[in-house]
Amino acid sequence: MRKQTYKQFGENLYTETLSNGLTVNLLPKKGFHKTYAVFTTNFGSIDRTFIPQGKTEYVTQPDGIAHFLEHKMFDKKGYDAFDLFGKYGADSNAFTSFTRTSYLFSATQNIKENLEILLNFVQEPYFTDKSVEKERGIIGQEIQMYDDDPDWKLYMGILNNLYPKHPVHIDIAGTVDSIAKITTEDLYLAYKTFYHPANMDLFIVGNIDPQETLNWVIQNQNTKTFPQFKTPNAKLPLEDPNGKDIIKHAEVQMAVNRPKSIVGLKGLDPVPAGRAGLAYKLKVNLLLYLLFGESSQQYLKLYDSGVIDDTFSYEFDLARSFHYVSFSGDTDHPDQFNDQIENILTNAQQILPTLTDQFELAKKEMMGRLVARMDSVEAIANGYEGQLFDQATVFDQETIYEQITLTDLEQVAKDLFNAKGLSTFQIMPMGVKP
Known part of the structure; x- marks a missing residue:
């Protein structure tokens, strides 16, 4: 077991890759009552076209397959994993992103038992036609709820503008029509392709003994056999490298009291691999805070002029195969909002x-925000991106921040803030003429 010591924080991270390929990270936090564990597979909503294990031809599954699979994993023959966690005093949940699916629990007791439940229910799929049909109705209601949410509509609208070909523009849950096509066979095929220990990682942080906890994991995994594994070959549509396929502007009408506007910027610049990619991400976050944080001159000017209000926010998302920036808010001056955000970027x-x-x-x-996150077991574990940033953790970020210069931010701005990557999307009140 490899030990990584972060002296400045008094933390030790223990990492082991098991014989079946599973990467296990253990971070003991003495004095903490809660333990948090998250079990993640490198499979998300964009991974719908792939070559199944043992096959040579690509298949394309219905949109929403990863999210649907996440829901169905809790449903077992004769019991529900949620109920089993509850029996041992744990809170459990799961979430699907564009590129990853995670299952988790937090508990202050019965850590071994809850860890067994987590590993077993994720590694023992059980799907029936009847349960799949029932889940369609549940997820369908969830999709319809989001379809009626203006803020979600705004977010998905700009993604559709920026990525009309890339599946990131498709709702993680899919559509009512797409999930109606998902079969039991589809779920097993996706599971067998992506849910192999060699394509997964386990992060446990809290009041644990690292060697004892690792032994629990090893004992559990040694009772199971897994087939030979080949890294999944997921395929994405080709995009224009100069952003020529970007939809520059779109708008819809909904039952809102005020216009909603969002400016999106698709990253057309290459993102470095490994930990250099993490450094890139932190530079962009710092750059955006410097230009658009609530104490920045640009933010105050926009706020004082009434172009933005307290609903204004910005986001940078970087994941496998895509990265983008967005700026959104309710505004009585949507055109000025778009123009002035673009002007600052330019x-x-x-x-x-x-x-x-x-x-x-x-x-x-x-850096202060980063240190605050280190006191949260959830933030430590959820901040781990596995292969994307070469197994880096939140504790590796402090050194990166220390080394960032203003010149670095100027270079990032030059590379990322490309006018060819810009797009806008608006939601207008009903009856307002475009």
Whole structure:
């Protein structure tokens, strides 16, 4: 078991790759009452076209298959995994993203028993035609609920503009029509292709003894056999590298009181691999905070002029095969909102050299937030991205932040803030003419 010591934080991370390929990370937190474990597979909603294990031809499954599979994993023959966790005093949940699916529990007692439940229910699929049919109705209601949510509609609208070919523009849950096509055979095929220990990682953080906990995992895995595994070959549609397939503007009408606007920027620049990719992500986060944080000159100017209000937010998302920035909010001046956000992005390279003092303050603020996250077992485990950033954890980020310079941000702004990647999407009140 490899030990990584973070002296500045007094933390030790223990990592072991088991004989079946499962990567296990253990972070003991003495004095903490709660233990949190998350079991993740490198399979998300964009992975719908792939070559199944042992086959040579691509198959394309219905949209929403990864999310549907996540829901069905809890349903077992004669019992529900949620109930079993509850019996041993644990809270459990799961979530699906565009690129990963995670199953988790948190508990203050019976850690061994709850860990057994987690490993067993994820590694023992059980699907029937009857239960799949029942789940269609449950997930269908969830989809319809989100379809009526203007903020969700705004978010998916800009993704559709930025990525009209890439499946990231498709709702993680799919559509009512797409999930109606999902069969029991589809679920088993996806499971057998992606839910192999060699394509998964387990992160446990809390009041644990690392060697004892690792022994529990090894004992559990040694009772199971897994077939030979080949890294899944998932295929994505080809996109124009210069952003020519981006939809520049779209708008819809919904029952909202005020217009909603979002500016999206598709990353057309290459993202470095491994931990250099994590450094890129942190630089972008710092760059956006410096330009659009609530204490920034740009934010205050937009706020004082009434173009934005407290609903304004920005987001940077970087995952396997895509990255983008978005800026959104309710506004009485949607066209000005779009124009002024785009203007700040376009002129970022001229703005940044004037922000030397603000840069140092912003850097301290971001590092302070990072340190605060280190006291959260959930933030530590959920912040782990596995293969994407070469197994880096939140504790590796502090050193990266220390090394970032204002010149680095200027270079990132030059590379990322490409006008060819811009798009806007608006939701207008009913009856308002475009």
